[in-house]
Amino acid sequence: MTPHDGDLAGLLDRVARRDVAALRALYDRTAPKLFGIILRIQRDRSLAEDVLQDVYLKLWQSAGSYAPSAGAPLPWLCTIARNRAIDGLRRRSEVPMPSGDSGEAWMERLVAPTDEEGAFLDREALVACLSRLDPTQRDCVVLAYCEGWSREELAERFERPVNTVKTWLHRTLAALKSCLEHIA
Structure with a gap:
């Protein structure tokens, strides 16, 4: 700590x-x-x-x-x-709409840490690890954890069953954790 x-x-x-x-x-x-x-x-x-x-x-x-x-x-x-x-x-029964951006704009949606929060999140390491992911799974994680999309919304967006989306998120988070541990 x-x-x-x-x-x-x-x-x-x-x-x-x-x-x-x-x-x-x-x-x-x-x-x-x-x-x-x-x-x-x-x-x-x-x-x-x-x-x-x-x-x-x-x-x-x-x-x-x-x-x-x-x-x-x-x-x-x-x-x-x-x-x-x-x-x-x-x-409010509203669903956040896709931002419509393409390319590497997902990086801009990541929260940049302040000096005090540097230990909490190393943005450069996270960006590096995210860039190594499959684009679909990376987008799924970014939409879930940066944009606040529900599993059901992601399933609809990616035209996959909810359980598949849950599996993607679980595996992708495990891959990110492993990547971040190797970078640190």
Whole structure:
């Protein structure tokens, strides 16, 4: 665990004990990152701001459920933000539309880490590993984890059964993990 992760874990612990100052500090340190994730999925600034507020309400209510043994705090927070953003789309019965880009534009949709988040995600290594993937499976992973598409939406887009899409995602994530471990 990096010092940054330790700081965030400490803040989450304090938030679990209803420390408002800790929630404010956690917000200041993580809101830009979480807002970026939410905005990419929601594609509407006003709606993304509402979802971000919902994320921090959820954190206030469930900060005690964070277990440091399960992993670093920032990915946990990002998962909550991503899931809330997708839930927001589903409540509005909207489906994000393909961006229509081609070529290597998928690289631009990856979240670029700040200096503090360098340990969380090495963007260059991720881009290198993604570029080694089969284009269809790479697109499937990018749409699922950067654009927030559901497995059903991906199945429709790629004209494959949902279970095939799930298998692609599982295998592709395993390949990415292996690639990133070899690069690191």
